[in-house]
Amino acid sequence: MFQNIGEMVLLFWRTLAALPLAWRQRQKVFDQFYEIGNASLLMVCLLSFFIGGVIALHIGPVMVERGLASAVGGLVGIAMCKELAPVMMSILIAGRIGSAMTAEIGSMRVYQEIDALRTMNIDPVHYLVLPRMVAIAVALPLLVIFAILVGWLGGAVVSAANDRIDIGFRAFFMNLRDVVDIPDVANGVFKAFCFSLVIGIVSCHQGLVTLGGPRGIGRSVTKAVVNSIVLIVLLDYILTRLLLS
C-alpha cells in the first residue's frame, strides 16, 4: 500500500508535468469527458434527487415539531453542497468511471498494447493517463454542481409534499438562500475536484500495474474502486477539517 502511494504520487507528478501537452490531446480529453457525462449524468440526477429528499425526510419532521421549520431549507442546503453531493457523487464516479478506466488500461497492459505504445516512443502517461485525468478533473466538479442543484430540488419537493413537514417551495429556498453562501458551494466543488484527482490517479495507476490475464484485470478493478473510496472518505475528513478553519 505504501509503495503504491509512492508510485501514485510519482504518476501524479508526471501527469502534472505533462499538462502542457493536454491541448494536443484535446480530442481524447473530449472523448473521455463525453464518456463520463454520458455514463453518469442520469445516475447523478437520480441519486442526488433522492439524497436531498431523504435528508429532508429525516430532519424535516423533527425540526418542524420543535418549531424550527424555517431552518429546514438551510440544513438540507448545507448538507447537500458541503458534504453529500461531493462525497456521494465521487463514490458513484469511482464505481462507474474509475472502474472503467482501470479495466481499459489494465487490459491494454495485459494484451501488450502499452508495450506497443512504448516501442513507438509514445509515453503511456501522455497518451492514456493525461486525457483521463484532465477529463475527470473537469467533469466531476461540474457533475457535483449539478448534483447540488438537483439535491436541493429533491429536498424542496419532499418538504412540500410530505404533510409532516409541509414547507412551501418558496419558504424552503428563501431559507436556503439565507444560510448557504457561494463559499459553501465552492467548498463542495473544491472537494469534488480533489476527489476527482484521487479517483483518476488510483484508477490509472492500478490499470498500469495490472498483471496476469482477465482475472488480473478483475482484481485490479476491484482494488481501484475500493482504494478510491477509502481514500475519498479519509481525504474528506482531512479536507473538511482544514476548510473549517
Next chain:
Amino acid sequence: MKDHRDNTGGVSVEVRSLRKSFNGQEVLKGIDFSVRRGEIFVIMGPSGSGKSVLLRHIIGLEQPDSGEILIQGESMQSSGVMDKHRMALVFQSGALLSSLTVGENVGLYLSEHRLHPPEEIRRIVIEKLESVGLKGTEDKMPSELSGGMKKRVAIARALVIEPQLILYDEPTSELDPLSAVVIAEEILELNRRIGVTSLVVSHDRDLAFGVADRIAVIHEGRIVAMGEPGEVEQNPDPVVRRFLRADFKRPNER
C-alpha cells in the same frame, strides 16, 4: 519528439552475455551475438526458449539482469538511444490497440509524433496496408480481423516507422503459405530498399532459410548454433538437428 528521418540505413546490434530471470527462473542464460548493419538475422528455437524475451530486451521493454545490448555501438542503458534510432517490434500477438481502427493503429506513430498532416498520414497508411495485402481494411476494428490479418496490420504499423532496426516475433506463425510468402518478400524488399537491419524470430523453416543471411538456434536460453544457413543446416549438434529436421510420420508409414 525529434524527427530523425534523415539517418536511414540499418543499425548494428550487439548482445553481450545477456542474462534474465523471472521469479528465480533463468530464461536467458548468457546470450551473445551480433548483427551487422543491414543484415537479416533469424533466430530459431523451440517454444519457451526465450526468443520473445530476447526481443523485448533489444527494444528496451525489459531490463537485463546482467550483460548489455549495444545499438550501433551505444548501450541501450544510456539515455537517448531509443530516441536516436528508430526501432520497431512486430509483436507475436500483434498488440494492436483495440480501441482504434486499423488505419489509426497503422498511422499512430505518425499522428502522435505529428510527423505529417492527416491527409498525408492517411495516404501512407493506405499504401502500407496495401503492401501487406490488406487493401481497404483501414476503417475496420482490430476485433473484426483474423489472427493473420492482425499480424499483417502489426507489420504495416512497424513499416510506417521506417525503422532502422525491425524485430519480427513470429511474423508468419498464423499465416497461410501464400501470405507467408508475401511477408517474406516484404522482409527482403524492405531490407534491400532501405537497408534496415532485420531480426526475425521464427519457427518457420521455409521463411528462415529463405530470407536469412545468418541463423542462430536458441535452446533453453542459450545459443546452440549460429552461422550462415548452409552451416547451420550441417550442424552436427543433436539438439539443432532434431529441431531443424523435426518431422512427423503417419503411424502407418513407420
